[in-house]
Amino acid sequence: MRIVNSLVERCFAVIELLATEASAMRLGEIAERLDLQKSAAHRMLNTLSEKGWVEQVPETGFYKLTLRLAILGQRFLSATHLTDVCQPVIEELAAESGELVRMAVVQSETLTWIIQVQGARNGLKYQPEMVARVRLATTANGKAYLSRLDPTDAIRIAISDSARDGERRSIVVVEEFMEELKLTLNRGWAISREEVEIGVVAIAAAIDRGGQTVGTVSVAGPSSRVTAERHEEIASSVMSTAAKLGELWPLRQRYNNEN
Incomplete structure (x- = not known):
């Protein structure tokens, strides 16, 4: 409340x-x-x-x-050319990984999903519930974003976000969560092992624009395919994609043109 x-x-x-x-x-x-x-x-x-x-x-x-809010949101995305520019890069990662790829953008102190591409062609397909807001404390995308913040701010935001909708996992041991964020920052990618949904593993990296985190990108799929042996390989592809998205980020181009 x-x-x-x-x-x-x-x-x-x-x-x-x-x-x-x-x-x-x-x-x-x-x-x-x-x-x-x-x-x-x-x-x-x-x-x-x-x-x-x-x-x-x-x-x-x-x-x-x-639908008025959704229509206005689509108009805004169209005006920034965000999805137009980023979609091909997301599709490339989906084809390479053979798993679900999603991109989220930073909005104030939250993350919002804006692009989703299914790379799996056969067998199990991870198809998450279509919601806009990204849970921060339990998702790979959320942890990738939080790891780039000041630790005090990261913990405050994560606890506040979890309390909003009674998220299944709460941050019981703050010190352990801070260590996880530190590890995420050092290696450049975050992982969520069945923390959001049983049987699903996700790996994410932050999208950087001039030293500022503007979004995240992730690969997610069944734990039977996204095995420990594939984590480093997938993480490398995710970080490479995040770097490409940071270089292409259209909001930066628009800002530079106007200034």
Whole structure:
């Protein structure tokens, strides 16, 4: 539960909650999750509905986001040319590894998935649930990102992120997690061994743009294929891809052109 105060904060809190759940929610649950009075939540939802951000399901009376937010997000990505430039590089890694490859971008103190390419052609295929936000404490992408931060900030962000949705694993021993992040930073890649989903292993590296972490890229697949013997090989390919993406990163080019 988190407390929101101003009108603007409440609007964004409602939108973020509905975007995270990606499903219709009843008024009472929204009010409870955001620590709002039902009357205040109802007024907020009515306002968002009038503006086209939220809609009410006639059969149930529950509330859900419209596609307006998704459309605006696609417009923004199109304007930055991010997916256009990065997609071929992601596809190349997917073909080389024969596994699922995903790329995430840094947004404030979070990671958001934006590209996913399935490289597996036969046998088991890892197809994760389609959610936008990357869990930070348990995923390889999250650990790759956190390893590039100041340790104090990394722990604070990881704990806060885990608390948002009651993540299965919590950081019980901070010292051990810090050691894992230190190891990740030193070798240049992170690994998640069945921490998010049983039977799935992922390896990720941070994408650097001029000394700043702008995103992450990862390879993930069944533990029967992403075995310990393949970890170094996959990690090398992931780091190489991360370096290519850092060189091509279109947001840097756009910024340079405008300045």
